[in-house]
Amino acid sequence: MIGFGGGFDEPVCSRAGCRERATWSILWRNPKIHAADRRKTWLACDAHVDFLRDFLASRDFPLEVVEGVGTGEPS
Ligand SMILES: [Zn+2]
Numbered sequence: 744m745i746g747f748g749g750g751f752d753e754p755v756c757s758r759a760g761c762r763e764r765a766t767w768s769i770l771w772r773n774p775k776i777h778a779a780d781r782r783k784t785w786l787a788c789d790a791h792v793d794f795l796r797d798f799l800a801s802r803d804f805p806l807e808v809v810e811g812v813g814t815g816e817p818s
Contacts (some may be wrong), residue, residue, distance in 0.1 A: 754812040756788040758795060763788035768813060770808035771799045786812050 754765040765786030772781050786796045792808065799806045 754786050756791050757785040758787065758791040761788060761791055762789065765812050766810070767792040767809065768809045769795055769799065769806055770805050770809060773802075773804055784813075 753763075755763045756763045757805070765788055767787040767789070767807075769787055769792070770782045771783040771785065772783055776805075785795055785799075796806065796808055
């Protein structure tokens, strides 16, 4: 098969079913299960950053939206 072979290097949106390249990082945690210094990272494309942020915000999870995506950082 010819192609770029998509590896793990390409950041992809965390929205279910979305294969767009991620351009945003959403750092969040669930206060009920995560310690205060824990952060989960979701990646989002331009189309879904609002959806994912609202999804977390509606649950009163502390979150921070950062432009760009880090590389090689496990979430
Ligand atoms: Zn997306």
